[in-house]
Amino acid sequence: MSIAADENFAYVIRGGQPIHGTLIPGGNKNAALPMLAATVLADGPVELANLPKIRDVMVMLELLSSLGAAVEETAPHTWRIDGSRVNVYKAPAALACEIRASFLLAGPLLARHGRAELPRPGGDRIGRRPLDAHIHALQALGAEVEVGPDRYSLRASKGLRGADIFLHEMSVMATENTVMAAALADGATTIRNAASEPHVQELCHLINAMGGSVCGIGTNTLEVEGRSRLGGATVTIGPDPLEVGSFIGLAAVTGGELRIVDAEPEHHHRMTKLCYGRLGISWRVEGNDIVVPAEQELVIQDDFHGAIPKIDDGPWPAFPADLTSISVVLATQARGTILIHEKLFESRLFWVDRLIAMGARIVLCDPHRAVVVGPSKLHGQNLASPDIRAGMALVIAALAAEGKSVIHNIRQVERGYQNLHERLHDLGADIERIEE
Template sequence: MEKFVIEGGAPLSGTVIPAGNKNGALPILAATLLTDEDVTLRNIPRIKDVDAMLALLASLGAAVTWSSGGEVRVNTGAVSRTSVDRELGERIRASFLLAGPLLARFGRAEMPPPGGDVIGRRRLDPHFDAMRALGADVEVGANIRLTAPAGGLAPCDFLMDEPSVMATENALLAAALTPGTSVIRNAASEPHVQDLARMLIKMGAQIEGIGSNVMMVTGRDRLHGCEHTIAPDHIEIGSFMALAGVTGGELTIKDTVPEDLRMIRLVFERLGLKSTMIGNDVHVPGNQHLVIQSDAGGYTPKVQDGPWPALPADLTSVVVALATQAEGSVIIHEWMFESRLVFTDKLQLMGAAITICDPHRAIVVGPRRLRGQRVESPDIRAGMAMLIAALCAQGITEIGNIRQIDRGYERIDERLRALGARITRVEDNSIRG
C-alpha cells in the first residue's frame, strides 16, 4: 500500500498536457472485440483502470502490445471465450462494457456483476433493456447471462429510460455489429460517448446524431481494424484548472477540445475561477481572488451536475474542493449519485465549512484555511478533491488508499511535482481498522 505525503501552500504553475480520457479509453478498448483485425489506439492513459481492461481482454484471448508512450495495439482474432473472469471483472465497472461486443460477435456473454466506485446505486437495467431491444435474452443471477437469438441480434428503435453513459456505449457497441439501422433515443452524449462513436465509424459502422440524444446506428455484419487517438480527458482538465485556482498558480493546459469545456468553464467562473482559451489551450491566470457569484437578487447560487451538456458528475467532488477556497456560499446538488458527497467529512476534518443537507445536497461556505490531516481516498474523484484540498492546506497532509486516485489519473504525483507541488509517494505501513 502507498500514500501521498503533501506539503501545501505552493502555487501550481506551468504547462501541462492532459492525458487521454479514461472514460473514453475503456469503451474504445472494449470495441476491439468487434473485429478480428488489429486496432491501434493512441493517447491511452497508463492508469490502473486501463490495465484492468487490458487484463480482461487478454484473459479472453486477445493479444495486447504496448509500444512507446500511450500507444497500444490489440488483436482479438484469437478470442473464443465469452465468459468474463469474475475476479478481473469485479475490479472495474467498465468490465460490463464487454457485454455488448461479446453478445454481438459471438451471440453470448456471461458477465459477473461489475465493480467500480461506491458512489451510490448504479443501475444495470438500461443495459439489459438495450440488449433485450436488440433481441437478446437476459438472465440475472450470480452471473449475468446474455444470449442472442438463433439468427443473431436484430436492429431496433429503442428508448432508454435514462441517459446512462455506459448503457448507451454498450448499445452502440452491440448495434455497430448488428446489420441494419438501430435508433437509440434518450442516449447519453458525453464527449467519451462521442469519441466511441467516431471510432466505430472508422471500423465501418455508420452513425448519425453524434453529440445529440438520438443516435442512428447502421451496423455491419463485419467490422475492420483501425487506428484511433483517444480525446483529451475533460475531467482531468477541470481538475488541473481547480488545482491552479486554489493554489494561486498560473497554468496552461495544452491541446484540449474547447467544446468539451464550455460548461466546466462556465461553472468554474461562477465560483470565481476565470480562464481563457488560446486556440485549443486553456489558460488559468495566477493569483485569482475567488468570489462566488450570487444569483440575481442576492440569492445563494446552486451548482448542479447532470447528463451532458450539464456539469459532469465526475467533477462534483472537484467543485466542492474549489468552493472551499472561494468567498461566499454555494449549494452543491449532486443530482446523480446519492453517495458522492459522503467524502466531504474528510474536507470538514481539514477545516472546510460544509453542511450536508441530504444525500444529494451540500452547502459550502468559503474561504476557509484548510489544515493538513491524515485522510483516505474512497474513490477516484474524491481522491482528486483531497489532493486539491491538501495542496492549498497549511501543513502536511497524508492521503491513503491512493490506488483509487491511480485508477483515474496518470502519474499524478510526478505531473504535479513538475508544476511545483510538494508531493511524495511513500509506502503506507499504518494499520487501519
C-alpha cells in the same frame, strides 16, 4: 503486460505552494475504456494512441487478454489490440469485478460470439448504479438475459436484430453498450434518449473508422446501421476533460499559473466555465491551450434573485457529475456561500466529512446536497481516498492546505489520473508517494 502490484501506497503532501508550469493532459479515461471494449467487434487489429496509463485501463487490457485478444504496446501510450482472437465469452471475476467498465464487454461479446457471462462490475461506490438500462436495450436487440446473484448471463441464440430503443435513463455506459451491440446487429437501430458526452462521441467515431455506420453523433438520437463485419482502425484518443477540469481547479485554489496544452477548449467552455465562473474562477484560451492566470480572487457570484447560488450536474453538455467533488473543494476557498447539488449519485457527497476535519465549513443537507461557506483555512490531515474523483478532490485540498497531509488508498485516485504525483511534482507541488 501485467497490472501493477497491489501494495498500499500513500501521498505525503505539504501544502501552501502554488503550482505553475505546463501540463499535457492524459487521454480520456472514459473514452478509452469503451473503445477498448469495441476492439472485440473488429476482424483485425485496432491501434489506440494516447491511451492513459492508469489502473482501470490496465485492468481492461488484461481482461481483453484473458479473453484471448492479442494485446501489444507498440509505443508509449499506444496499444494494438486484436480482438478477432477473442475465443472466451466468460470474463474472469477477479479482473471484471475491479472495474465497472467490464460490463461494456456485454454488447461486443454478444455481437461477435452470441454469448457473454459477466460478474457484477466493480468501480466507485458512489450510490446505486443499476444496469437495467443496459439489459433492457440488449433485450430489445434480441438478447436473452439471466440475472444471478453475482453474475449476468447473456445469450443471442437467434442473433441480434436492429430495433427502435428508448433508454429510460440517459446512461453513458448503456448508450455505449447498445451502440456496440447494434453495430453488428442485423438491420437498423435507433437509440433515443442516448447520452452524448465527448467519450460517447469518440466511441462512435471509432466504430465508423472500423467501417460501421453511426449517425447523429453528439445528439441524443443515434442511428446505427448494422454491418456484417467491422475491420481494424487506428485512432488517437482525445484529452481527458475531467483531468483538465481538475487541474484548472487546482491552479485556481493554489494561486498558480498553469498552461494546459492541447486541451480542446470547446469541451470545457460549455461544461465548466459557467459553473467554475460562479466561484470566481476564470481562464483564457490561446489556440488549443487553456491558460489559468495566477492569484485569482475567488468570490462566489450572487444569484440575481437573492437565493443561494448553486452548482448542479447533469448530462452533457451540462456540468459533469465527476467534477462535483472537486467543486466542493474549490468552494471552500471562495468567499461566499453556495449550494452544491449532486443530482445523479446519492452517496457521492458523503466524503465531505474529511474536508470538515480539515477546517472547511460545510453543511451536508441530504445525500445529494451540500452548502459550502467560504473561504476556510484548511489544515493538513490524515485522509483516505474513497473514490477516484473524491480522491483527487482531497489531493487538491491538501495542496491548498497549510501543513502536512497524508492521503491513503491512493490506488483509487490512480485509477483515473496517470503518474499523478510525478506530474504534480513537476508543477512545483511538494508531494511524495510512499509505500505503507
